[in-house]
Amino acid sequence: MLKGKHIILGISGGIAAYKSAALLRLFVKAGAEVQVVMTPNAKQFITPVTMSALSGKPVVSEFFTANTGEWHSHVDLGLWADAMVIAPATASTIAKMANGVADNMLITTYLSAKSPVFVAPAMDLDMMRHPSTVRNISMLRSYGNHIIEPAEGELASHLVGKGRMEEPENIVKALDDFFRASKSLAGKKILVTAGPTYEKIDPVRFIGNYSSGKMGYAIADHAAARGAEVTLVSGPVAIVPENPAVKVVSVESAREMLEACGKYFPSSDIAIMTAAVADYAPAETYDHKIKREKDGLDQISLVKNPDIIASLGEHKRDGQILIGFALETDDEFNNAVDKLHRKNLDIIVLNSLRNPGAGFRTDTNQVSICFRDGSRKDYPLKSKSEVADDILDVIESKYAANN
Numbered sequence: 001m002l003k004g005k006h007i008i009l010g011i012s013g014g015i016a017a018y019k020s021a022a023l024l025r026l027f028v029k030a031g032a033e034v035q036v037v038m039t040p041n042a043k044q045f046i047t048p049v050t051m052s053a054l055s056g057k058p059v060v061s062e063f064f065t066a067n068t069g070e071w072h073s074h075v076d077l078g079l080w081a082d083a084m085v086i087a088p089a090t091a092s093t094i095a096k097m098a099n100g101v102a103d104n105m106l107i108t109t110y111l112s113a114k115s116p117v118f119v120a121p122a123m124d125l126d127m128m129r130h131p132s133t134v135r136n137i138s139m140l141r142s143y144g145n146h147i148i149e150p151a152e153g154e155l156a157s158h159l160v161g162k163g164r165m166e167e168p169e170n171i172v173k174a175l176d177d178f179f180r181a182s183k184s185l186a187g188k189k190i191l192v193t194a195g196p197t198y199e200k201i202d203p204v205r206f207i208g209n210y211s212s213g214k215m216g217y218a219i220a221d222h223a224a225a226r227g228a229e230v231t232l233v234s235g236p237v238a239i240v241p242e243n244p245a246v247k248v249v250s251v252e253s254a255r256e257m258l259e260a261c262g263k264y265f266p267s268s269d270i271a272i273m274t275a276a277v278a279d280y281a282p283a284e285t286y287d288h289k290i291k292r293e294k295d296g297l298d299q300i301s302l303v304k305n306p307d308i309i310a311s312l313g314e315h316k317r318d319g320q321i322l323i324g325f326a327l328e329t330d331d332e333f334n335n336a337v338d339k340l341h342r343k344n345l346d347i348i349v350l351n352s353l354r355n356p357g358a359g360f361r362t363d364t365n366q367v368s369i370c371f372r373d374g375s376r377k378d379y380p381l382k383s384k385s386e387v388a389d390d391i392l393d394v395i396e397s398k399y400a401a402n403n
Contacts, residue, residue, distance in 0.1 A: 013041025078112030
């Protein structure tokens, strides 16, 4: 799966840089075109001459080539790459990546990269455990970077523990698996809903909720990356898809979302309903701003909004997969399973507002995926990007079983 891929191999200054030569050789052997970017300190551990000979390209390390004055464009590199791999990633480089400290060519290239980024940490045991490193790696995860966890074993300090850069063969396998998964949903049509709905009171007021849409947008992006034809029906949010292949249908109210879903659901193979749809809407709306002194808003009469997911469940055909979400605060699992059966869902994704870092307006989520037979899979707190992949992995397995 790496044949013809453009890969940036970033090397920072740690003893594990000696493994980067083997990693580069494996990428080239797999048919990838590799551009090496080294930090100045990395050159103390392995020479640019070695890496240039293996890659067939001059190594990029400085912003300018001293003897020619040639400028190396980190922006062009970021656009060229299909993937960026930073191996080894030292504690210093990870900290700079997490906090945007763009003081060398490797970090500026990372900040410009449009491709997936894979980070292979390598450092001593105590550095790996330090709260600042733990926080910085967590931040990188929240940005959507793929962390290739270091292995345990004897380190350069002769301490034994976690901190060894993963072996080159396993890093190559991680990328191969990633690109293999990128076409796993080719030919499938997927409908995703995301964000809140706004139920209008007057031209300046509405009933809504705190949904940011981040979970639904992550699922749409990752489904499109796996080759699916994705239609994203989105309520009002302040984000856009990262994947240009995602088709966005913008709506505002629950009734508009129902209409859009009714249009796209019949031709969809899979529907993933992450939107936080308002349960109620004002019975009466106004075409002018209500003045507190004159009209008042002491009471608002409400009417129930249509139950979008229940409506789709009623019309679901054989072979279609319908996934719902449940955000609960009490008796979470039983409430989620009840919703799954009442609304004829195949899977329901449960998250609890009791879990720190989960729910609205966060970059992370902690979910349990529940099935019709009463079983469930529980996951730790992860970035919403990683949660999207977990959900899609389960959906792929379910779709394969149904077809």
